[in-house]
Amino acid sequence: MVTRKKAKRAKSKAAANKSARKVARLNMKNPAIKTPVRRNAPPRPSSKPWGEAGRALDGVRILDFTHVQSGPTCTQLLAYMGADVIKVERPGIGDVTRGQLRDVKDADSLYFTMLNGSKRSITIDSKHPKGREVLDRLVKACDVLVENFAPGALDRMGLTWEHIHKVNPRMIVASVKGFGPGPYEDCKVYENVAQCAGGSASTTGFRDGPPLVTGAQIGDSGTGLHLALGVVAALYQRNRTGRGQKVLCAMQDGVLNLARVKLRDQQRLGHGPLTEYSQYGEGVPFGRATPRAGNDSGGGQPGWILKCKGWESDPDAYVYFITQAPVWGAICDVIGKPEWKSDPDYATPPARLPRLRHIFDTIEQWTLTKTKFEVMEICNKLDIPVGPILSMKELAEEPSLRATGTVVEVDHPTRGAYLTVGNPIKLSDSPADVRRSPLLGEHTDEILRQVLDYSAPEIVEIKASGAITAPDKPVKAEAA
Numbered sequence: 001m002v003t004r005k006k007a008k009r010a011k012s013k014a015a016a017n018k019s020a021r022k023v024a025r026l027n028m029k030n031p032a033i034k035t036p037v038r039r040n041a042p043p044r045p046s047s048k049p050w051g052e053a054g055r056a057l058d059g060v061r062i063l064d065f066t067h068v069q070s071g072p073t074c075t076q077l078l079a080y081m082g083a084d085v086i087k088v089e090r091p092g093i094g095d096v097t098r099g100q101l102r103d104v105k106d107a108d109s110l111y112f113t114m115l116n117g118s119k120r121s122i123t124i125d126s127k128h129p130k131g132r133e134v135l136d137r138l139v140k141a142c143d144v145l146v147e148n149f150a151p152g153a154l155d156r157m158g159l160t161w162e163h164i165h166k167v168n169p170r171m172i173v174a175s176v177k178g179f180g181p182g183p184y185e186d187c188k189v190y191e192n193v194a195q196c197a198g199g200s201a202s203t204t205g206f207r208d209g210p211p212l213v214t215g216a217q218i219g220d221s222g223t224g225l226h227l228a229l230g231v232v233a234a235l236y237q238r239n240r241t242g243r244g245q246k247v248l249c250a251m252q253d254g255v256l257n258l259a260r261v262k263l264r265d266q267q268r269l270g271h272g273p274l275t276e277y278s279q280y281g282e283g284v285p286f287g288r289a290t291p292r293a294g295n296d297s298g299g300g301q302p303g304w305i306l307k308c309k310g311w312e313s314d315p316d317a318y319v320y321f322i323t324q325a326p327v328w329g330a331i332c333d334v335i336g337k338p339e340w341k342s343d344p345d346y347a348t349p350p351a352r353l354p355r356l357r358h359i360f361d362t363i364e365q366w367t368l369t370k371t372k373f374e375v376m377e378i379c380n381k382l383d384i385p386v387g388p389i390l391s392m393k394e395l396a397e398e399p400s401l402r403a404t405g406t407v408v409e410v411d412h413p414t415r416g417a418y419l420t421v422g423n424p425i426k427l428s429d430s431p432a433d434v435r436r437s438p439l440l441g442e443h444t445d446e447i448l449r450q451v452l453d454y455s456a457p458e459i460v461e462i463k464a465s466g467a468i469t470a471p472d473k474p475v476k477a478e479a480a
């Protein structure tokens, strides 16, 4: 039987088709209009002012099963972009980082708070039968599950891909693992292991020293960032296919992707020495693998870190200085060596290569007379690429980073105000939503009620089962 509602829908569909056909006819008559008429046309551009049409990921709900750094980086970015991120934590313990590197007694650490902003927290014991029931309901209610457990841990909870896909075929399951399929796939991996396994450490440091890890967390945060891109791509594809998929980012792969210029150099080595490396100018032969290059610039334009005024007492009084070929004349003038402009030993990039050490020593004689900010000011005007070495203190206090929302101060009920890094990706129509991190289980009731639709008696039953409450004796969070 055709209901009135159905008939009304059919009528309005027919009207829409009729008007689409009319537009198509008109378009065909007008050769200036090339755009074909699309069946599922996207909505018309919003008439709301920029930044007031919601956020990019509004309506996306994320089951955040992440911990430590890599996974939380991914979900925090998605939360900044408007996703409703529900962090599932173990009752009484939570993400292990809540208690790591604590600076304020009994308050969540900065390690945790700076990686879990703008999220909600629910506690569920995923190994408790009732907890599993609640988790399945959450799987049904969410679009994406993000996790970075050790290999096999999610399966041991019963949350296999097959199970998740059966409960919610639209669910995207995004994982960070240390390694992709292969000999090391079962290994647990932390930041520095990934930096070493992904080629960063072997190419970082000085030639005559050991491999070095970098301060930037390219293994953890870098892989989380890669994963976030995978998640939004999978969400986009789901619009067409109607089904979720697995998204995997291995930390080794993420680091190698960021170190790709060093794999470039590995291949160049097969065709001769790497002339932009200072070891070439110094006559030191190359080995079989991409060497460590100290502070050499990787882009083919020689560069180095030079001391500035005050370096004796300030460990960050340095500047990165690039002797870019097109501004060589300006460099010679500014450092008081105008004769180098026409001297055949210095006038061309190939002539300078064997003399780079001497050239940078000479430039340093000039930078030593200026602060790093004075060098920046003088050189910028001349288009000479330089960069002051900024300390974390200077970055924390930099007004322009506060103004753009890259460094944000948020308040917290137990630790007070703290600084966090906001969204480094600026969307002109989706202002970042940077809020404090949640307390452990802060939103448990709210999520059970509003997201999972449990009634008050059901919530009482779940609580009584022990699936969402801490054990009597809190288990001590072990240090990583």
Ligand code: COA
Pocket (backbone or CB within 6 Å): 067, 068, 069, 070, 071, 088, 089, 090, 091, 124, 125, 126, 127, 148, 149, 150, 151, 152, 153, 154, 156, 157, 176, 177, 178, 187, 188, 189, 190, 191, 220
């Ligand atoms: N309820 C009950 N149990 C829970 C739970 C919950 N809500 N949340 C987690 N657990 C359990 C897991 O099921 C797992 O138990 P199992 O091993 O008995 O099955 C356990 O807690 C811990 O998981 P695991 O991931 O092994 O933690 P870990 O502290 O031993 O290892 C890492 C930490 C980071 C090394 C590991 O998770 C890993 O290699 N992850 C992938 C790579 C990665 O992201 N590394 C970078 C981290 S920044």
